Structures are given as C-alpha cells and as structure tokens.
Amino acid sequence: MKKSYKTALGLPVLAMATSLLAGCGSNRNNFAYDLDFNVDVKGQTIQMWAGFGSAINDVLDDVLDEFTRLTGVKVEYESKSSYPECLKAVTLAATKGAYPHVVVGYPDHFASYVKSDIIVRLDYYFENDVHNPTFEPEGQKFKITDFYNDYMVENQSVEFDENGKGYTLGVPFNKSTEVLVYNKSFFEYCASKDDLKDKIYVPASYDELETVGKNILAYFKDNNLYGKEIKNDSGKTVLDLRDIFAPDFNDATKRFKPFSYDSQANLFITNVRQNGGKYTEFDKATKRGYLAFDSQETRTGLTQLKKLYDENVLGIPADWNEAKYGSNPFKACKTVMTLGSSAGVANDATAGNKFEIGAAPVPYVNADKKFVISQGANLALLDKGSREQRVAAWQLIKFLSKYANGYFCSKTGYYPTCAYAEKEGGMWANVVKDSEFYEEDYATWLEQARESLSTTDMIRAETADVNLKHYIDDAKGWVKFVDAPFSGSADIREAVASITPWVFTGQRTIDKAISEMYSKLDDYVRK
Secondary structure, eight states, X not given: OOOSEEEOOBOOOOEEOXXXXXXXXXXXXXXXXXXXXXXXXXXXXXXXXXXXXXXXXXXXXXXXXXXXXXXXXEEEEEEOSSHXXXXXXXXXXXXXXXOOSEEEEOHHHHHHHHHTTOBOOOHHHHHHOOOOTTXXXXXXXXXXXXXXXXXXXXXXXXOBOTTSOBOOOXXXXXXXXXXXXXXXXXXXXXXXXXXXXXXXXXXXXXXXXXXXXXXXXXXXXXXXXXXXXXXXXXXXXXXXXXXXXXXXXXXXGGXXXXXXXXXXXXXXXXXXXHTTOOSEEEETTTTEEEEOOOSHHHHHHHHHHXXXXXXXXXXXXXXXXXXXXXXXHHHTTSOSEEEEEGGGGGGXXXXXXXXXXXXXXXXXXXXXXXXXXXXXXXXXXXXXXXXXXHHHHHXXXXXXXXXXXXXXXXXXOOBOSBHIIIIISOSSTTOOTTSTTOOSOHHHHHHHHHTOSOHHHHHHHHHHHHIIIIITOGGGTEEEEOOOOOTTHHHHHHHHTTHXXXXXXXXXXXXXXXXXXXXXXXXXXXX
16 A cells, blocks of 8 residues: 555564663653553554655555554554654654654754653663564564664764763664765776776775876867767767766756765765764763864865865766756766765666666775765654553564564665664565565575666665675774764754855855854854
C-alpha cells in the first residue's frame, strides 16, 4: 500500500523490566522508565514522524506493513517532507503535547528535544530489553554494541549525566555519508591511453584533484574537444561534449568544470576538519555550543578551495543554476566528478546507460586526517503514551534499526547500521520464502547488484563497497564524524552553507566571510 500518510498494525508479548535508569531527572514522565516489557501490546496504536521524500516513504510503507503483519501494532506514519520541517513540526507540537511516539532525526534535533524535555533516554530500554519472537530470530538480543560505533557516538553526545557520561538518545536507522561519483567510461578511456593514464585518474586527495582537473581542462582545450564527442576505440561515446563549452563560456548552464560538490555546508565543515581545525564545540559545563572555526586551519582550507574554484577545477551547483545538487550537470557531461550523499547516488545514473558511473571515497586534504561526514538520521522515543504504547514504540525502533534494516538499505541506498543487517541477518526476520518481501540477505543483494543490468543497482553496490572497503575498514584510516550536536547547531549548519559561495564568487574575502558569520551567529560566540 503506497501513501504519504501511513497506517500500520501490531506488537507482541515482551519481558519484565524492573530497574529504573540511574540518574533520570524527576521531570521525566514516570511511565518512561517503569515498564513491563512483557506486556501484551497487540492492537496498540502509535505515531511516527520522519522527513523522507516519496521514494523513501514508499519503501518505509512496505517495512511498516511488515512490522504490522508480524506484530499487530498500528503505526500512523506521517512524512513532514524534510528533516528541518520534521524538527519544526515536533518543536511546535511540543508546546501542546501533540508530538509522536517515534521520530526520525539528527542528533542536533535531539538536542532541541532535550531542551523541550520530551525525549526519552534509551539506556534503560537497552538494559531491560527482552527477546521478541515475532521478528527476532532465536538467540538474538538487541544491544548498543550491535551498532557501528561511529553511529552510536553521535547518539551519546547530546545529553550527559553529572559525571560527563553521555545518555543514549537515539538508535541509528538510515545512515549515509558522502562519496565521489565519477564518469567511469571517461576515466577508463583515459586509463587506456598511454599519454593520459598518468595524468587523468580518479583523485584520492585535493592535491591530486587539482592536478587531474587541470590536466582534463588542458586535454579538452589542446585537442579542441568542446562541442564534440569523445569516443573509445570501439566507437562508443564516453563523453558527449557536443553542447558543452569551456568554463569561461558566456552561458553558465553549458560550461564544463571537472568536479562539483553538492552540499556547501558539508564542504565547509569537512574541509575545516580535514585541515585539522574545529567547526563547533560543546561545553558540558555551560551546556551550550559555540562556534570554533575562526582559525588558521579554516583559512588554509578555504584558500585551497578558492584556488581550485578560480582554476575552474571545482564547481558548485549554483554555477549551473542548480539549487542544491550536481547530478543534472553530471548526467549532462558538464562535469566528470560529482560529490554528494551516498543515499542519493541513484540520481546520478543516466537514462539509457549514457555512460557508466563509479564511486570512490571523497578526496582528503591530509592522509592523516581522512575525515568524511556521517549523515543520515536516527530513531528516538519521545515522552508520550501509555506503558503499552511505549513498549510498542520501542519494538518498532528495534525492528527498523536492526532486523529490517538490510532490506531498507538495499532499496534506498543507505548503509546498514550494524553487522547483523549487513552480514548476518536476512532482509526480513521470520519472513517465509513465499512472502512478497522475501530476500536472501543484504550481502547476497550486494553481490547480485554488482552484476546487475540496472544502473541504479550497480552504483548503489559501488557506493556500498566504498563504505565496506574504505570508510569502515580501520586499516584505511577514515573517520566518519559528526560535530557536537546542541540546541541551535542545525541553525549554524544552515548558515555556514553561505561561506563557500561568498568566498568563491568574491562576494567576501575569507576574513570577511568568517567575521560576518560570527556576527550573524553571535548567540553562539563565546563572550
């Protein structure tokens, strides 16, 4: 059943929990930490809000239908169309007590919910959780240690006890990061040419990006390739430049630049980190967050990015009159590399397989600071409902984050939250083979996707391999990071997205951009 407003059903018998979470504030609802996890909650109704678009909602509808079939709890699901809108909706509803039982959001959203005193600490739920036979295979338990540490750290960095230990406020659900998507047909063509293979390749660092980008521009100019097709030895077009011109062409929508970067907030924040700087910081003593990017590291990073932009190696969506993304310029051969969310790589796939695409890790500034931003949201329980509804909501979180996570990821391009979803569990727990949702497991899907005729499946598989073979391989040295979440950090993130366009287009100098942003965000400047 496909719909933007979703209703589902069901939950089973749970086990007894007697202990209360140590350190819980007296202003919390007593029901939140006084639950019988053995209570029969079949037939209960709970609400869930998220900020997904229609494509993700279609998959989530199926997942919630399956949760209903297995358990019997009714889930009234509403999409608020975007994460910021979901945050606004919950914040507004908090004044009336009309918020949902379960919400999908970022850690900085959860910081706002802490301030509103509506979010539930989940340590007690993990400590007292019991096996649910309707969707948990025999012998399985639900533990904090199930989940990849990078994803859990962000959920334990929002609210702290008197000893500075973080409470667990969320469970990872739909996780992604950034990847470099490139025109594989073009780069393979270059690799086949003796005079190009050492000049044009997929760059690993920003220094390599500058070299490769300038070599691409020189190759096109020296060989008069603008306005023409580049074909391989078999006669297949690997890059169609028939309607594309040099970066200084008077029509911006037809200009070529080798590399584009989608999110200007991510570009700024990641570059600060990769240069050894700090973006923001949270003070546990004052319980406030502060700006921290007025530094030499930030200036060094912006100077390098500005140079790449001035050399026409780097472009941003606005350069092609695009609002947010570089996928359209990439598909139109106005660029051969685009950097964006791993969850959105399907948008880079061309109609009719115009050219093959590949995925690689994002470029780094320094090999010892290979930071890549952790994206995607988490599931939280809000302080609402009867004891039965709270237990039902907890079971929904378990199901979404672990037991149905492999299926959800295979259909959306998100990364699995834990090893169980990625390697051990089936796509669905306790689903019979004649079910319409039956799949072997995520690993099997990945193997099949690598050989698929579907461009979407193939690029999702390549993106998954970037995560498996690079980002979560300790030997490769990558760190998925989330900066300190606090009330207001979402506003800071939205504001700093202006810095790189200001600097690139010459609207402000680097010093002026930083000082003006500090003035604009004065509430978050240490006094």
